[in-house]
Amino acid sequence: MATVAWQVAHLVSRRDETPEAVTLTLGVPGWPGHLPGQHVDVRLTAEDGYSTQRSYSIAAPDHGAQLELTVQVVADGEVSPFLARDLAVGDPVEVRGPVGGWFVWHPPPDGADDPVLLVGGGSGVVPLMAMVRGRHESGGRAPMNLVYSVRTPEDVLYRDELERRARLDDGLTVTIAYTRSAPESDARGARRITAGELGSWAPARPGLRTYVCGPTGFVDAVADALVDLGHGEHTIRTERFGPSGG
Amino acid sequence: MSGDRRGGPEASVLDGNVLAGRLGEVFGVDVTSARVLCVGCTREQCVAELVLFETGMGSTARCRGCGAVVLRATRIRDEVVLDLRGTRSLRVALPASE
Numbered sequence: 001m002a003t004v005a006w007q008v009a010h011l012v013s014r015r016d017e018t019p020e021a022v023t024l025t026l027g028v029p030g031w032p033g034h035l036p037g038q039h040v041d042v043r044l045t046a047e048d049g050y051s052t053q054r055s056y057s058i059a060a061p062d063h064g065a066q067l068e069l070t071v072q073v074v075a076d077g078e079v080s081p082f083l084a085r086d087l088a089v090g091d092p093v094e095v096r097g098p099v100g101g102w103f104v105w106h107p108p109p110d111g112a113d114d115p116v117l118l119v120g121g122g123s124g125v126v127p128l129m130a131m132v133r134g135r136h137e138s139g140g141r142a143p144m145n146l147v148y149s150v151r152t153p154e155d156v157l158y159r160d161e162l163e164r165r166a167r168l169d170d171g172l173t174v175t176i177a178y179t180r181s182a183p184e185s186d187a188r189g190a191r192r193i194t195a196g197e198l199g200s201w202a203p204a205r206p207g208l209r210t211y212v213c214g215p216t217g218f219v220d221a222v223a224d225a226l227v228d229l230g231h232g233e234h235t236i237r238t239e240r241f242g243p244s245g246g
Numbered sequence: 247m248s249g250d251r252r253g254g255p256e257a258s259v260l261d262g263n264v265l266a267g268r269l270g271e272v273f274g275v276d277v278t279s280a281r282v283l284c285v286g287c288t289r290e291q292c293v294a295e296l297v298l299f300e301t302g303m304g305s306t307a308r309c310r311g312c313g314a315v316v317l318r319a320t321r322i323r324d325e326v327v328l329d330l331r332g333t334r335s336l337r338v339a340l341p342a343s344e
Binding site: 039 | 260263271278
């Protein structure tokens, strides 16, 4: 792991993902590179010296000195509304990273094809998207299965790209499961993912490595269900955040 | 992931992954993938897997097996104070051996 000192980044561009989420591209000179799944700490300091920081998953694989973060607005939050709505192109922001060496996916060397299961709840899909994109950019052939639990169709991050990737990327499947309201075309309707669904969408198989990210309750429920379905505890890597993340 | 380190309204990261930045700054290597042995029950787990509670002062990380406190990380002005009373051993992969 390279140095993790704070450094100044600048906002290069922003892209709306949903009414409540935006992807920020930050320019970070000398960025040492990162792996899909890693995150950065972002620190804001007010003029009076008051300082606060948050962690954000990196949404894309390593692209040199540009870093993509997807920020979900937390209505009464202290940092996310500022980043998502007020930070202007060219503005500085302090970042520290990349950090985290455990919840990471290494694009496999040529010929390796161990299957990967990704289960995301709400904005927990962000680091998993870096893995989907990393597989695409490395020309990966390993089977990759993304199960994305999300409240409503309006909350789906990266919808167009996920549809395109699922159609074009050989071996990638994407399942979106709605929990509060679903499009009429979705016969499943809206409800939480059940253990039975996980069993049919993501059967245990040799060599499978699983990444689960989302709110704490979601991650605990999914990880427990997977173990009950016969997945080895040590094949599952988890990352949790609080209830508002979903 | 979006985490509030002080347990406010923004999402608290509730596992050891959140310690990555703070401990990385101290040690210069990734500590979240280090394997830690709990004094209480001798369960071995990654630091990332510990159950994390945030307080105004810092973080308390508990064993996912028995719930005992494995480590505490507290920020006091310009210092990070680590309390490792519940840690029997910490096995850290050096960068060259990754």
